[in-house]
Amino acid sequence: MHRRASGGTLAIGSGSAYANDRLALAAAMADSGRVTYLGFDCLAERTMALAHVRRRRDPATGQDERIRRLVPLLRRFLAGGGRVVGNFGAANPDAAVADFVDGLGEAGLHEVRLGVIRGDDALDLVRSRDADLPELGTTVGALGDRVVSANAYIGAEPIVDCLRQDAQIVVGGRLADPSLFVGPICHELDWSLDDWEAVGHATMVGHLLECGVHSTGGNFEDPPYRVVPDPHRLGFPLAEVTEGSAVVTKLDGTGGAVDERTMKTQLFYEIHDPRTYLTPDVTADFSQVCVEDLGQDRVRLSGATGREWPSSLKVLVGVDQGYRATGEISYGGPGCVGRARRAEEILRAHLDELLDPADDVRIDLQGMNSLFGDKGAIADPVEVRLRLAVRTESEERARDAAHEVELLYFGPAGGGGVVTSVVPALGVTPAYVPRELVTLETEVVTS
Amino acid sequence: MRLREIAYSRSGDKGDVSNVCVFVDDPADYPLIVERLTAHRVRAHFGGLVEGDVVRYELPIVHGLNFVLDRALGGGVSMTLRVDPHGKSFQSHVLDMEI
Numbered sequence: 014m015h016r017r018a019s020g021g022t023l024a025i026g027s028g029s030a031y032a033n034d035r036l037a038l039a040a041a042m043a044d045s046g047r048v049t050y051l052g053f054d055c056l057a058e059r060t061m062a063l064a065h066v067r068r069r070r071d072p073a074t075g076q077d078e079r080i081r082r083l084v085p086l087l088r089r090f091l092a093g094g095g096r097v098v099g100n101f102g103a104a105n106p107d108a109a110v111a112d113f114v115d116g117l118g119e120a121g122l123h124e125v126r127l128g129v130i131r132g133d134d135a136l137d138l139v140r141s142r143d144a145d146l147p148e149l150g151t152t153v154g155a156l157g158d159r160v161v162s163a164n165a166y167i168g169a170e171p172i173v174d175c176l177r178q179d180a181q182i183v184v185g186g187r188l189a190d191p192s193l194f195v196g197p198i199c200h201e202l203d204w205s206l207d208d209w210e211a212v213g214h215a216t217m218v219g220h221l222l223e224c225g226v227h228s229t230g231g232n233f234e235d236p237p238y239r240v241v242p243d244p245h246r247l248g249f250p251l252a253e254v255t256e257g258s259a260v261v262t263k264l265d266g267t268g269g270a271v272d273e274r275t276m277k278t279q280l281f282y283e284i285h286d287p288r289t290y291l292t293p294d295v296t297a298d299f300s301q302v303c304v305e306d307l308g309q310d311r312v313r314l315s316g317a318t319g320r321e322w323p324s325s326l327k328v329l330v331g332v333d334q335g336y337r338a339t340g341e342i343s344y345g346g347p348g349c350v351g352r353a354r355r356a357e358e359i360l361r362a363h364l365d366e367l368l369d370p371a372d373d374v375r376i377d378l379q380g381m382n383s384l385f386g387d388k389g390a391i392a393d394p395v396e397v398r399l400r401l402a403v404r405t406e407s408e409e410r411a412r413d414a415a416h417e418v419e420l421l422y423f424g425p426a427g428g429g430g431v432v433t434s435v436v437p438a439l440g441v442t443p444a445y446v447p448r449e450l451v452t453l454e455t456e457v458v459t460s
Numbered sequence: 461m462r463l464r465e466i467a468y469s470r471s472g473d474k475g476d477v478s479n480v481c482v483f484v485d486d487p488a489d490y491p492l493i494v495e496r497l498t499a500h501r502v503r504a505h506f507g508g509l510v511e512g513d514v515v516r517y518e519l520p521i522v523h524g525l526n527f528v529l530d531r532a533l534g535g536g537v538s539m540t541l542r543v544d545p546h547g548k549s550f551q552s553h554v555l556d557m558e559i
Contacts, residue, residue, distance in 0.1 A: 058475075059538045148475050148536065232470065232548070235555075239468055274468055274483070277522050281481040283472035285528045287517055304522055316521075334539065375541040383543040385553050386508050402541035440538040443475055 023201045025194055025218075026251035028099065029053040030225030032060045036083055038225070038249045043090035045264050048251050050201070051090070052193040053099030054223040055079075061187055062331030062439045064104035065162035075104030076112060084116030091122055091181065098172055098193050102186040104162065106131055109184045114460045125460040128175025130185035132453035135328045135446060136163040144444040146330060153330065153444065162331035163444065165451045168293030168322070169215075170206055172196025178457040187329065189293050191219025198254050211256070212295040213319020217302065218252045218259045220290075221279055221314070225249050228261060228279045230269030241275075243268025258315035260307070273306040276314065280304070293326055293448070295319040325445040334438035336411035338403040340418025341379075343430045345396035352425035353378050353399045359424050360401060363417045372405040374414075398430075404438050411435045464555035467493065471550035476536040478510075478547040480554050483524035490523040496559040502527050505557050506550070527554070 026048035028039040032055050043051060055077045068075030080101055087097065101109040110129045117125050138144075140163075143154035153160050164187035173196050175183045183196070195215040198204065204211040221228050228250040230241035241247075248267025253260045263271050280299060284290050290297040301316040344353045357376050364374055377383035379398040381391060399421075403414040415433035422428055463482070466489045471480045482497065484490050499516040506514070512530025519526060533547050534540030 058536075062538070233468075235464070235468065235552070238464060274485075277483050277524060278468065278470035278481065280522070281479070281519070281524065281526050282470050283474055283479060284481075284526065285474075285477065285479055285515075285517075287519060287526060300517075300519070301521060337541070373541055377543055379543065384549045385506075400543060404541060438538075440536070442536065442539075 021202060021255055023050070023198055023254045024048045024251060025050040025052060025197055025222065025254065027052060027222040027225050027249040028097070029055055030223065030227065031055065031057050032077060034225060036079060036086055039083065040086035041264060041267070042249050042251065043087050043095065047264065048095070050096050050098065050197040052197065052219070052222060053097065053101060054190045054193055056100050056103060056187065058329060058441045059439065061103060061164050061329055062162050062441050065331055066437070066439065068104045073108055076106070076109035077101040077103055080109060080112035081116045084113060085120045088120045088122060091125065096176070096181050096197065098183040098197055100186060100188040100193065101184050102130070104186065106184050106186050110458065113182055113184065117460045123460065125182065126178070126180045126457055127460060128178065128180030128183040128455055128457045130167070130171040130175065130183070130188065130453060130455050132451065133165050133167045133186040134163070135165040135451060136160070138446060138450055139163045139328055139330060139444050142446065144328070144446060146442050146444055148442045156332060159333040160330060161333050161439070163328050165326045165328045165446065166293050167326070167451065167453060168192045169196035169199060171453045171455045173200045173206065174455045175457060176200040180457045190223035191216045191292055192294055194219030194222055195294050202254070202256065206294065209295055209319040209321055213297040214257065214259070214317045215254070216290070216292055216295055216297040216319065217280070217299060217314060217317035218254050221261055221276065222250055222252055224279060224282065226269065227282065228275055229263045229267070229271055230275055233275055233278060239274065241268065241270040258313055260311050260313050262311045271310040271312055273304050273312060276304050276312045291323045293322065295322050324448060326448045326451055328444045328446055329441050330444050332440040332442060334404060334440045335406040336404070336408050336435055337438040338405070338411040338415040338433070338435045340401045340415045340431065340433040341398055342418055342421050342428045343396060343398045344425070344428055346427065349397050350378065350381065350393055352427065353397045355425045356399055356421050356428060360417055360421065364414060367413050367417070368403065368405065368410055372403060372410065375402045376400070408435065461559055462555065463497070463557045463559050467555065469551040469554055471547050473533055473537055473546045476531050476533050478529040478532040478550055479526060480529065480550050481524055481526040482554060483522060487523045490520070492559065493525060494518060497525055497557065499527065501557070502554065506532070506553065
């Protein structure tokens with residue numbers, strides 16, 4: 014049997030912030046002896062749709078692609094009774110469990126209990142309801158076959174269900190990021206999932222851990238004003254959670270910082286109204302959170318609360334957008350901006366011939382206007398890089414457009430360093446469905 | 461004085477909505493950013509990048525402001541042709557504001 018958290022404290026660590034995160038950081042957290050749970054967020058908005066495209070090509074795929082490499086790194090942690098929760102399933106939770114079972118066998122770990130959560134795939138549901146797509150101003154039905162996937166964000170309930178059945182590894186599809194931590198916290202500390210204040214607090218902890226090094230000095234430095242030690246050795250955060258407060262910290266010997274600033278920036282990352290952060294578990298309220306820097310990379314957070322969960326679940330709908338072509342070329346030295354603008358004129362003349370009026374075209378001069386638009390007169394830079402981006406239904410037109418950037422080698426003088434790419438363009442957009450229409454099931458299997 | 465000298469920030473994305481939160485290093489500067497960093501001024505600073513409204517939430521306990529920029533990511537991370545689809549650079553752009 015797995016032990017309950019002693020003294021009403023649970024130590025839980027971050028294991029991944031996205032699908033391509035560093036496995037070594039998960040291994041370091043697992044082997045630290047500091048945590049009994051690891052939460053793995055493996056998904057971003059586009060990751061789900063891309064996973065569905067992979068599964069369409071090969072029905073045995075669509076899961077996180079790191080599992081077989083990850084399991085041996087967790088061998089000691091799992092052998093010691095540590096538990097793992099993650100949305101490794103992506104578009105195919107059963108395939109993720111199969112990878113875990115194979116990996117566990119290879120690592121010499123036997124009779125491990127694995128919980129699988131199914132039912133977040135909402136494609137049939139949004140099709141049958143002809144769900145609205147508010148950001149696109151259309152509906153699922155109107156887009157027909159261009160809708161390639163739909164997954165409901167699901168919460169901590171099925172995670173707790175698996176943990177109660179003594180699952181040591183819990184795998185789901187589009188489990189919401191903070192829920193990966195809310196499940197273990199509420200299970201271990203015996204917090205009811207309709208104790209909205211407690212779930213709001215657990216959601217804050219999840220929000221601080223699910224982005225990995227975003228809490229320890231990643232996406233933060235701005236020299237000379239803001240600098241952290243050893244940014245090449247950032248480690249994942251962990252939290253010591255008790256009723257009403259949590260201390261976030263990081264492993265000794267890792268770089269970066271956990272301080273008032275790194276906590277505040279992550280606390281409100283991707284938050285809109287701080288009183289109303291909607292997740293499948295709760296309407297969380299971070300507006301009254303106190304951030305207390307205890308020094309030595311320890312910060313205590315308290316004051317998060319919550320109200321009843323939203324009546325709808327958000328569904329992320331994947332939409333086939335055709336192809337995206339990009340191409341870049343650099344100009345340097347005196348007059349480089351003038352030559353880049355000349356190249357833009359040439360490019361537009363060719364694209365007018367090649368492309369359909371419905372195709373989207375964007376041309377930027379990196380170094381001048383690509384991030385914030387034209388900001389008026391800028392002194393002539395030493396170099397500038399022209400970037401073309403095109404979206405079109407036609408792969409052939411996408412390739413032709415990218416090729417036009419390559420042909421700028423024969424345009425204005427001194428153009429160099431052409432890079433082009435053509436990739437399928439897959440969009441994701443939200444829909445909303447009544448939560449009771451999303452039916453989840455859990456199953457616990459033994460490896 | 462530029463905002464960058466007294467404050468730090470982070471931007472995040474959800475669909476076509478960006479949020480940019482700003483915190484002062486010294487709590488004594490909080491009233492200054494409440495007064496000077498209005499939603500209207502932020503909207504003007506971001507100009508054509510933002511097609512929708514800018515809403516400001518005050519965070520007095522942590523001495524910060526959270527700006528929510530609607531229709532600010534050219535259709536959203538997966539739809540836009542912009543160089544920076546997430547608006548990661550917005551956190552740096554806001555710090556360029558004169559206060």
